Each structure stands twice: as structure tokens, then as C-alpha cells.
Amino acid sequence: MADVHFLDLREKSEDNYLKRFSRLLDESGLLDRIDRNRPIAIKIHPGEAGNLYYVKPHYVRIVYERLGNRAFLTDTTTLYPGERMIAPTYQRLVKAHGFGFAPFLVADGLRGEASKQIDGCEIAAVIDAVPQMVVISHIKGHMVTGFGGAIKNLGMGCSAKAGKLWMHSRSKPKLREERCQRCYICVEYCPNQAISRTDPPVIDYQRCTGCCGCLSVCPYRAIGIEWNAEARYTTEGIVRYARAAVKGKTCIYINFVIDITRHCDCFHTIEPPIGPDVGILIATDPVAIDKASYDLIEKIIRKAQPQTEPHYQIEKGVEIGLGTDQVQLIRI
Ligand code: SF4
Ligand code: SF4
Incomplete structure (x- = not known):
């Protein structure tokens, strides 16, 4: 059983989202587990150019300022052409999207070639090098995995290009x-x-x-695509890569179930959210936090991505020991 702390934004409050998010961090106390004297990677997805619904820098800044000057922001390059494909254009995009308040390292090098093999997975070199991570994820629909959260952010988002290519090879x-x-x-x-x-x-x-x-x-x-075979193959790869990315590290996960879109933040298309804001969660277990997040919006995701099997990543995560799907939801 894993504790997942939950801030319910559907409840009425005089305070704005940022103030309530700060309270979630305070009351959960989970960021205290991070050692301020060692490097801390804050794994984000700063949104594709033109996307409006990634987790906004205002939230990330609150986390960053609590972690001290050993913390930095990070993400990996993309397979597809665009501003996130190589480091220099990626750095500019990150600034343009408002994340210029903190150092940002492209975790897999200039073109996505810098990796370290962990359990047969090509993990981005910077991710391999850090002893601890705070993984900030936006919960939204996804055309292969059904929804994307912490597991997807780790598995696809912490792999070097060779890993992404392998995971996508059958889709x-x-x-x-x-x-x-x-x-x-x-x-x-x-x-x-x-x-x-x-x-x-x-x-x-x-x-x-x-x-x-x-x-x-x-x-x-x-x-x-052939969902039963090919989407499952990709999902299994993502879960296996997620386990490799966190191996031996202290990790804290923060999931934002707000601005829920049908597609992932890699899309430059601007589409309206498919449901109301629900809340923000924080935990130490990537499977548990994704399970809790998905349970909150299952109907919306099933309607938006009817061809997918959103539960499969949770099942595989449990099966390979990435985490548990037994959740103790603690309301803040
Ligand atoms: S999956 Fe579709 S959009 Fe992506 S590279 Fe292939 S043909 Fe193009
Ligand atoms: S986007 Fe248009 S052209 Fe492409 S497969 Fe769909 S219907 Fe056909």
C-alpha cells in the first residue's frame, strides 16, 4: 500500500491554485526526503512549441525554490523534428515557455546521443548521473498508452533517442x-x-x-495501429524504461490532473481541455500516483481514447516491481 497525498481542486477555496499547491507540499512533507546537498533533477515536460497545457512554470518554480541551488530542470530530446529535437533550440523553447528561472539541462546531450545502458535500457546520461529526482507530470490522454503520467514521463521522458526509437519501433x-x-x-x-x-x-x-x-x-x-500487440509492446517498453530510470534513486512524484487534454504535451496543436480541473497529487510511488490519478478521470480518458488500454501500464508496473496499485489516498 502506498500513500498518495491529494489536493482536491474541485473543493471551494478562497486561495488560488498556487497557494493550495504550496500547502500540499507542506502538508505531505515529501520534499523533505530530498537531500539538498546532492544534485536534484526536476524532470519536467516544458511543452511542445505552441502547446498551452503543460504544467506551468509557476508550479515548477515553487518546487525549485524549495530544493535549493543543487536543483536543476531537465528533459530529453524528441525523435520527431521540432524545437525539442536538439539541445540549442530546446534551451530556447524552455526559456520562451517561462522556465528561465532555473538551470535547464538537456539530459541526453546535444542530439540525444548521450546515454547509459541500465538493465538493457538506453537511459539519458544526466538521469543516470543524478541520485534523486522530483518528477513533475501532467495527466492527459495518450493515443498509445491511454493516458500519460509519471510512468510515461519516466519511461519515454528519461530515455535517450535510441531508447525512444526502440520503444516506438513497433507502433x-x-x-x-x-x-x-x-x-x-x-x-x-x-x-x-x-x-x-x-x-x-x-x-x-x-x-x-x-x-x-x-x-x-x-x-x-x-x-x-494494432492495439493488442503493438501498443502493448510500446507500453511494456515504457514501463521497463521507467524502472531503469529510477533504479537506485530517491524519487518524489507530483501529478497535475488539471488542463486535461486528449493528447500529450508533445503536440503543438492547441485544443481545449476535455474535462474540468481535478487536483494535484504527490507520492513516492510512480505506479500508485498514476493509478490514483487515472481513477479520478477514468471516464474522461476512456471517452477520449476509446481504442486504448489505459490500465495496462499500471498492471505492467506492478508486475515488474516498479510500484504498487494499492493506494491510500490522503486528502489535504
Ligand atoms: S507515426 Fe504518422 S505522423 Fe508519426 S512519423 Fe509515422 S506517419 Fe508520420
Ligand atoms: S487525416 Fe485525412 S487524409 Fe489522413 S488518414 Fe485521416 S482522413 Fe485520410
């Missing part, structure tokens, strides 16, 4: 021709120019990195 999209309306939104979206503007569109698997973006942008759900 190859397939066109359902009978549903396709030839609108070519997928062609315009694909960051690797892997889809042809033909009738019907054709996916070039030599170019496709399996990012699954086209699945999300297609308004007619005309692109899919």
Missing part, C-alpha cells in the same frame, strides 16, 4: 482506407514527411518513426 500506423476522407491533415502534420498526398495516402515506413501523431490528428480515425 507503425496503418491506414484504414475505407474511412479515409482524403483531407490530408495527416500529410500536413507528419513531422517526417512520411505520408504521401495521394489517393489514398501512403505511409513510407522508411521515414516513419512511429510517433503516432497522425493517429491523433486524423479527424476520421482513419489511421490506427
